[in-house]
Amino acid sequence: xxxxxxxxxxxxxxxxxxxxxxxxxxxxxxxxxxxxxxxxxxxxxxxxxxxxxxxxxxxxxxxxxxxxxxxxxxxxxxxxxxxxxxxxxxxxxxxxxxxxxxxx
Amino acid sequence: xxxxxxxxxxxxxxxxxxxxxxxxxxxxxxxxxxxxxxxxxxxxxxxxxxxxxxxxxxxxxxxxxxxxxxxxxxxxxxxxxxxxxxxx
Numbered sequence: 001x002x003x004x005x006x007x008x009x010x011x012x013x014x015x016x017x018x019x020x021x022x023x024x025x026x027x028x029x030x031x032x033x034x035x036x037x038x039x040x041x042x043x044x045x046x047x048x049x050x051x052x053x054x055x056x057x058x059x060x061x062x063x064x065x066x067x068x069x070x071x072x073x074x075x076x077x078x079x080x081x082x083x084x085x086x087x088x089x090x091x092x093x094x095x096x097x098x099x100x101x102x103x104x
Numbered sequence: 105x106x107x108x109x110x111x112x113x114x115x116x117x118x119x120x121x122x123x124x125x126x127x128x129x130x131x132x133x134x135x136x137x138x139x140x141x142x143x144x145x146x147x148x149x150x151x152x153x154x155x156x157x158x159x160x161x162x163x164x165x166x167x168x169x170x171x172x173x174x175x176x177x178x179x180x181x182x183x184x185x186x187x188x189x190x191x192x
Contacts, residue, residue: 001128001146001182032112032130032144047118056114056128056146062165062181066120077179080119080128087112087130088155 001056001079003030006049010042018072025049025078027057032087043076054082106161107188108133110153114146122178129153129184131161136191147182148172160186 008026012019023045029038034054046066049055055078057063063077064070108131116128127149133142138158150171153159161184162168168183169176 001148003146032132037143047120049118056116058179058181060165060181062168062179065177065179077120079179080116080123082114082116083118084115085112085130086114086155 001058003032003034003082004028004043004055004057004078005030005034006045006051006053006055006078007040008051016073018067018069019044019074022046022067022074023048025051027055027076027078030054032085041076043078044074045078047078047080049078049081054085056080056082106131106133106163107135107191108147108159108161108184109138109140110155110157110159110184111144112155120179122174122180123148126172127152131159131182131184134158145182147184148180149184151185151187153184153187158188158191159184160188 004027007028010024025045027043028040064074066077111132112130114128131147132144163182168180171185
């Protein structure tokens, strides 16, 4: 799963019937510091995420299981909306697996 | 399987059915010495790994469901399933 931000809606009426009634959102892939890492992609949303929400999404064949009719071509699915995110400050680790000081 | 280090976690209440009780960790892939390589990603915790642990992550749906013993209808792909004590 990867970080992402919803940057738009995708409206499509003529589409494969297994996509009937599902919402398509435009997702901007991000990294853990919310910096852009790739070009926007389109994903299916089943949890009513809106534009501007920070989310995490899943890719590949697994993503198609969020829709009942799993015979569908979906390969990106929004899995959840992020409320809070905690990232320990990144340290270049000199000693392998040194105990890391984590700022509270 | 990916060797990685837990660098944080994510709190999220609105998520897909089946993820309610799951903890979501942020994993940074590392090399043998521990320096970060590549981009971080998110994974579901199956073994209560904490921030700073070195872990192994599986990135395939079938095995992820087997680790979490979840039904086939759940979308799950990346799961933390082991804590690494030492790499020599």
